[in-house]
Amino acid sequence: MNMTTRPNSTNIPENWDRSGLPGWTYHSEALFELEKSEIFLKHWQIAGHVNDIPAPGDWLTFDILDERGLIMRGKDGVVRAFHNLCRHRGARLADGEAGHCKNAMVCPFHGWVYNLDGTLRGPSRPETFGQMDRSEFGLKPIDLEIWHGFIFIRFLPSDQPSVRDMLGDYDADFTGYRSDELLPASRRAGWGTVLPVNWKSVRDVDNEGYHVAMAHPSLQDLYGRSYRDIVHPSGLVSSHAVFGDQPG
Template sequence: MPTPKSLPAWLYTDPRFFEQEREHVFAQAWHIVGHINDIPNTGDYLTLDILGDRVVTVRGDDATIRSFHNVCRHRAGKIATEWRGSCGHRLVCPYHAWSYKLDGGFAGAPKWQGFDSLDPNTLALKPVDQEIAFGFIFIRFAPGLPSVADMMAPYADELAAFELEKLIPNGRVTLRPRPVNWKNVGDNYSDGMHIPVAHPGLSRLLAGTYRIEAKPWIDKMWGTITETPSDNWSERQYQKLLGTFDHIPAERRRLWAYYKLWPNVAFDIYPDQVDFMQFIPVSATQTMIREIAYVHPNASREMNAARYLNWRINRQVNAEDTVLIEGVQQGMESSSYDTGPLSPSEVCLISFGDRMRALIPDANLERAPAN
């Protein structure tokens, strides 16, 4: 049996291939706008800008959550301009004050503008396909993939145990630009072999328990925090606090579990919080990491301390990963590198590569086509 290979380097730098990804990967992909508890009240909204499209998700007068293209039907103005906000009972475009009902219906234009014969039935906001799963609001721009529920089905029971639908936001969305291809971020997220090499703190905490596996549409990575005290203060204090969380089932009190949904959505599930990340492609060599933490409504001093220590620990992990992926991106641009062998244990990278090659035939070429 031949040794599996990584995706060719040119796929991480080529603008023409990036355009194919826009069409064949991201148009059909499910993107997270946010969580249902980001918008608990009538008129609360969230926005998402991705690859030239803009979405607004709003809770209606009937409490239903709906998603629309965030584009005014008059002159394409951006109707909702903040990442999260509240608009009362109307979405109003700040350009010319055209307004829309919370169900997307056209509400009207100012009378002084002279639009006396407009047909409101033709001017509603254009809807976006939406699915709510595990409390998170997913949208997509074209059909093609299975439902989110079907894609996450291999882990549905264990995800249900985390009660993700009860989460509330802890802070605001953070955007972190990175000078790398989006696939480099995702590859690193699902890579288990670099943990004992490049993450000494994580290695101390997980003590050899880190594992990975790949299902058709979702990867899982996980490890158990050791009870052996770390010689690092932040890690040691975090370990102590985990032992006090008796409201969490025993098997989850020290579990760190990570899930990556095809192609670019990730959840870090800890005993103390859930971090959501999205690797938003900007260009062939630019990615925006969009992230926010969610928590269960527990305001105990111990829980807040654990969340702070978690942040300290993972800030270091993120710094280490940033150096790694930027170094890999630079290596992808080297004339010396085309592709590399993958270990049979690198199941997530093998699965990801197989799907990319199936979706985009050019991904099977070791070098970029001449034209």
């Protein structure tokens, strides 16, 4: 990438309060309950990439807190998100991280059958349900937005702007890297770890590149000399660097 096309950092006010959040915000159960609904469930969560589910019938799941999401590509090629709950008695519909269903998703509890677009094809033993309007019992949709190939979902309704609006400052980068063409190295490849800390502590560590020289010597070798954090006018931050031609 051409560094000369990068925006310069917005001027940070001299009197910016850099003291951080008070300590109690990291261990208050009451605040964490608020954060669950107001941040994690009302905000977009990145759940995967369209190329994780390239074919009709491919699906992946995304769970957060007590919510379960199911993202599935329909026969029409459209990617949709639903609560991963059967409309009969709430059984988990898709079990596992990812998979493929040929023609329909069948609930493992009593066998209700859903089309790949989430509509109910029919209950098993339909005669036991009398008159039933199947259109009332499709899977419950979840907000979904695809941005440069990445799938974002949002479990609770919210007035948060679209992903496209919020991440607009990164648009050129994602276009340049052709992110929508990314292919998974393996199905649902990834890694994770559980730490006994508040989630904000992880963000605190990762929101600057100042620590790279000491904490990540191999990254420092790779691009450390040109590493810089940029604060965009919108408040978004990005970090930029070019590969070095020599260590250090």
